[in-house]
Structures are given as C-alpha cells and as structure tokens.
Amino acid sequence: MYTAGGGSMDSKVEFLFLNEEDMIKAGVLDADRAVDTVGEVITLLSEGDYLMGGRAHNDHGVQLIFPEKSDIPNFPLADSADRRFMAMPAYLGGRFHMCGEKWYGSNGNNRSIGLPRSILMMMLNDVETGKPLAYMSGNLLSSMRTGAMPGLAAKLLARDDSKVLTLVGPGVICRSSLRAIMSQRFDIDTIKIKGSSPTSANAIKMKEYIEENYPQVKNIVLCRDMEEALKDADIITEAVSCKEGEWPEYKREWLKPGALVISTSTFNMEHKSIVDLKKVIDNYGMYENYAEEDNVGYDENGNRLHTGCMGEDFVYMVQDGLIERDSLTTFGEIIRGKKPGRESDDEIILVSIEGMPTEDVAWAYECYTYALVHDIGTKLKVWDRPYAF
Incomplete structure (x- = not known):
C-alpha cells in the first residue's frame, strides 16, 4: 500500500518459496502453456519491452570464470567437467512487468554423486520496490522454458x-x-x-x-x-x-x-x-x-x-x-x-x-501466480519492519 507521497505504509516483506514438488503442482511441466508463454515473450522482445544484462541489454548472463591454475590452496579451478556459476537477470514488460534472476552452479562431476549437472534457483522481484516476491526451484522451470x-x-x-x-x-x-x-x-x-x-x-x-x-x-x-x-x-x-x-x-x-x-x-x-x-x-x-x-x-x-x-x-x-x-x-x-x-x-x-532469462521470468511468473491462487508453497518472512531504515 502506497501513500499519496509515494511512501509505503506496509513495511512487511515476505516471499513465496516453491520447492520442486510445489513447482510441479503449479504447472511447471505444462508444455502447451509454456509454448504459449514463450510466444508472448518473443513478441515483447520484438517490441523492445524487455531488458537483459549489459549495456546493450542483451547479455545472456554473467559467469564466474575459474582459472586454469592457482597458487592458493583449494582454490576452485576450471576443468573439463563444466564447472561454472552464472547469474541471469532480466526484466520483462507487458502483462508480466516483472524482474527476475536465475542463478545456477554447474559441474559435470555432479552426476557421479547423484546430482544433476546444474542446480538452479529462480527469484522474482517487484519492479518498483525491489521486494522479493518468489524464490523457487529452477531446474524444471529452466528445462521447460528451453x-x-x-x-x-x-x-x-x-x-x-x-x-x-x-x-x-x-x-x-x-x-x-x-x-x-x-x-x-x-x-x-x-x-x-x-x-x-x-x-x-x-x-x-x-x-x-x-x-x-x-x-x-x-x-x-x-x-x-x-x-x-x-x-x-x-x-x-x-x-x-x-x-x-x-x-x-x-x-x-x-x-x-x-x-x-x-x-x-x-x-x-x-x-x-x-x-x-x-x-x-x-x-x-x-x-x-x-x-x-x-x-x-x-x-x-x-x-x-x-x-x-x-x-x-x-x-x-x-x-x-x-x-x-x-x-x-x-x-x-x-x-x-x-x-x-x-x-x-x-x-x-x-x-x-x-x-x-526473459523466458525464465515469464514462466516463473506463470507458476508463481498459479501457486498464489491455489495456495501452493510456503511464505517466508524477510522482516515485519526493517531494522535499518
């Protein structure tokens, strides 16, 4: 709730956490709906109603580049197993009007210990305030939007x-x-x-x-x-x-x-x-x-x-x-x-x-809004009132 002067009268901040089971309940595997959604994304891109990273607004994301060698003990090194961490932020306009970021770590050696190569998480944020709205498991979301x-x-x-x-x-x-x-x-x-x-x-x-x-x-x-x-x-x-x-x-x-x-x-x-x-x-x-x-x-x-x-x-x-x-x-x-x-x-x-990442934002938004309507997921509190303001 905003006052006439633009200030907020409600300082409580919470977000919806959706684990992988929640995401499935929220329809993340609905292929037909995902196809329609990415069609909307592509239309908004064509109209210029989006932002991605970088000065040209088209960066796929920002990746940590690991060195080939290091004198620091136990420093993580680049190898043939596709070790990487990457942040993929984006804004998408239209009916979405939403900011979000996909963050993931990847290592091909994960398979030997029973994990997928990449483990992904997705966050949605309010464009006006920056408040977190949702934090969700991203593996199925990412693969389905792809x-x-x-x-x-x-x-x-x-x-x-x-x-x-x-x-x-x-x-x-x-x-x-x-x-x-x-x-x-x-x-x-x-x-x-x-x-x-x-x-x-x-x-x-x-x-x-x-x-x-x-x-x-x-x-x-x-x-x-x-x-x-x-x-x-x-x-x-x-x-x-x-x-x-x-x-x-x-x-x-x-x-x-x-x-x-x-x-x-x-x-x-x-x-x-x-x-x-x-x-x-x-x-x-x-x-x-x-x-x-x-x-x-x-x-x-x-x-x-x-x-x-x-x-x-x-x-x-x-x-x-x-x-x-x-x-x-x-x-x-x-x-x-x-x-x-x-x-x-x-x-x-x-x-x-x-x-x-615009596609991630759109498909995450669809799952998030469905989860809200159908009471799926867990609401987690950031604060009732910020300690420092």
Missing part, C-alpha cells in the same frame, strides 16, 4: 504433415523439447534418437519415456550416426552436451526438403552450404554479444572457425559477407506478421534458440 522454444518453432515453422521427429542429444532438455513439440504436432508417429551410441543410457531412457507417454508413436529408432538420424526427418531438435569443439556435424545432403532444424546448444555445419536456407533466430543482439566476446578467427584455409552456436555462426556469416542481416528472421517478426514463416513445403529452415 524446450518450449522448439515447441514454438514446430508450431510456427514445421510442415503441417510432419510425422518424423529426430532428437539429437537425448538428455533433459531434449525431453522437454519433445514434450513441447508433441503438444503442438499431433501426427508425429516416428521418433529417431541419436545419443552417444544406440545403447547409451540416455538413448535407452528416452526410448522408454516415449513408449510410456506417447503410445501414438509407432516407430522409435536408435540411430548409429548423424546421417541416419537426420535423413527423412521432418523436425530435428538438438540439445547436445559435449566438450568445446566436439559439436555434432550436420551436412546439407542429409536434410530432406522441408526439414526444420532446431538448435538449442551445439551445431556445426559448413557456412557456405547453408547460405540459401531460411534462418530464424530468437534474439540477434544476444548473438552479436557472443560474437564480440568470442571473436573467433579462421582456419589455415581461410574458413571461419565454428563456434558451436548456430546464431553466433549466423552473425559471422553476416560479417563475412555470406548473407545479409535482413535475410535473418526473428520469431517476433513472424508472430507479429512482419515476415513470413514457412513459405513452401520444400523449404529447409534452420532455427537458433539459445535461451534467455
């Missing part, structure tokens, strides 16, 4: 007669992508899975998950290599976890006419082979930031080195004169009718999705 974007891509850009879906990197994010895509494309009857091997634990777990949850899928294929996985696929979505430089390679001749290729993490394809393909992105400014930070060079033959990020590669293709900036289409332009989506059944479309 998977929702491939679902949006399938909704807007896949052929209407799509029947064959390929999953490259069958981990948590691919499972979320599967949920979202299947909520939009009801005629999928064949799913191809490309893991590290046809008998890898993740590939087998994905197959069992599909069998249990999608009885309409009559054919599940565990693929030996990328060529087998990509050929004849109508929709391809990837979320591969791998070391830098070991990104899976795609070849133009493996893609059927009309294929939709969605990349959420790693991608490697010869730049000159994709010049004429339609390219759809979520946020060009974010990829420009990536390119400025990485500043990758060229190999001994004068070819630009790959980055593993499809959208960043597109930026380098613009810089190298292979394509024009206007040839890239954003989701927002498609949703707002500024540019067309799919223009023919034979058109091959590449989609780059990197995930943004």
Whole structure:
C-alpha cells in the first residue's frame, strides 16, 4: 500500500518459496502453456519491452570464470567437467512487468554423486520496490522454458504433415523439447534418437519415456550416426552436451526438403552450404554479444572457425559477407506478421534458440501466480519492519 507521497505504509516483506514438488503442482511441466508463454515473450522482445544484462541489454548472463591454475590452496579451478556459476537477470514488460534472476552452479562431476549437472534457483522481484516476491526451484522451470522454444518453432515453422521427429542429444532438455513439440504436432508417429551410441543410457531412457507417454508413436529408432538420424526427418531438435569443439556435424545432403532444424546448444555445419536456407533466430543482439566476446578467427584455409552456436555462426556469416542481416528472421517478426514463416513445403529452415532469462521470468511468473491462487508453497518472512531504515 502506497501513500499519496509515494511512501509505503506496509513495511512487511515476505516471499513465496516453491520447492520442486510445489513447482510441479503449479504447472511447471505444462508444455502447451509454456509454448504459449514463450510466444508472448518473443513478441515483447520484438517490441523492445524487455531488458537483459549489459549495456546493450542483451547479455545472456554473467559467469564466474575459474582459472586454469592457482597458487592458493583449494582454490576452485576450471576443468573439463563444466564447472561454472552464472547469474541471469532480466526484466520483462507487458502483462508480466516483472524482474527476475536465475542463478545456477554447474559441474559435470555432479552426476557421479547423484546430482544433476546444474542446480538452479529462480527469484522474482517487484519492479518498483525491489521486494522479493518468489524464490523457487529452477531446474524444471529452466528445462521447460528451453524446450518450449522448439515447441514454438514446430508450431510456427514445421510442415503441417510432419510425422518424423529426430532428437539429437537425448538428455533433459531434449525431453522437454519433445514434450513441447508433441503438444503442438499431433501426427508425429516416428521418433529417431541419436545419443552417444544406440545403447547409451540416455538413448535407452528416452526410448522408454516415449513408449510410456506417447503410445501414438509407432516407430522409435536408435540411430548409429548423424546421417541416419537426420535423413527423412521432418523436425530435428538438438540439445547436445559435449566438450568445446566436439559439436555434432550436420551436412546439407542429409536434410530432406522441408526439414526444420532446431538448435538449442551445439551445431556445426559448413557456412557456405547453408547460405540459401531460411534462418530464424530468437534474439540477434544476444548473438552479436557472443560474437564480440568470442571473436573467433579462421582456419589455415581461410574458413571461419565454428563456434558451436548456430546464431553466433549466423552473425559471422553476416560479417563475412555470406548473407545479409535482413535475410535473418526473428520469431517476433513472424508472430507479429512482419515476415513470413514457412513459405513452401520444400523449404529447409534452420532455427537458433539459445535461451534467455526473459523466458525464465515469464514462466516463473506463470507458476508463481498459479501457486498464489491455489495456495501452493510456503511464505517466508524477510522482516515485519526493517531494522535499518
């Protein structure tokens, strides 16, 4: 409650804590609603009604960079296990009008002790006062908002007669992508899975998950290599976890006419082979930031080195004169009718999705508001009145 002079008469501050079980009750796994929500986010981005970190307002987040070595005893070092901590703040306008931040720590060695690689938490704050509104478990939230974007891509850009879906990197994010895509494309009857091997634990777990949850899928294929996985696929979505430089390679001749290729993490394809393909992105400014930070060079033959990020590669293709900036289409332009989506059944479309904290804010807001209405979670007090004021 605010006085006419702008001061607050209610100094009590509390927030809603939502653990993972609470988040499930609050609908965090509702793939169809998540797809609609990220569609709203993309529209607001296209209208400029958002803020992310950095001076250009498009930073993905701020990461702690661990050193390779240190003379300080027990100092945490960088290693091949993906040790990192990252803060991802954002403001999202429209009906959300909300600030938030996702914070996470990650270490590939976690799996050996029964923990997921990354452990994430999400906070929402009132834009006007800065008061914390909610603090919630973020693993399912993050994976579902990430998977929702491939679902949006399938909704807007896949052929209407799509029947064959390929999953490259069958981990948590691919499972979320599967949920979202299947909520939009009801005629999928064949799913191809490309893991590290046809008998890898993740590939087998994905197959069992599909069998249990999608009885309409009559054919599940565990693929030996990328060529087998990509050929004849109508929709391809990837979320591969791998070391830098070991990104899976795609070849133009493996893609059927009309294929939709969605990349959420790693991608490697010869730049000159994709010049004429339609390219759809979520946020060009974010990829420009990536390119400025990485500043990758060229190999001994004068070819630009790959980055593993499809959208960043597109930026380098613009810089190298292979394509024009206007040839890239954003989701927002498609949703707002500024540019067309799919223009023919034979058109091959590449989609780059990197995930943004604005999406976390939106999906967290949806779960938070549902939890408030349905009395889910635990209210925790910060203070009744601040000690120092």
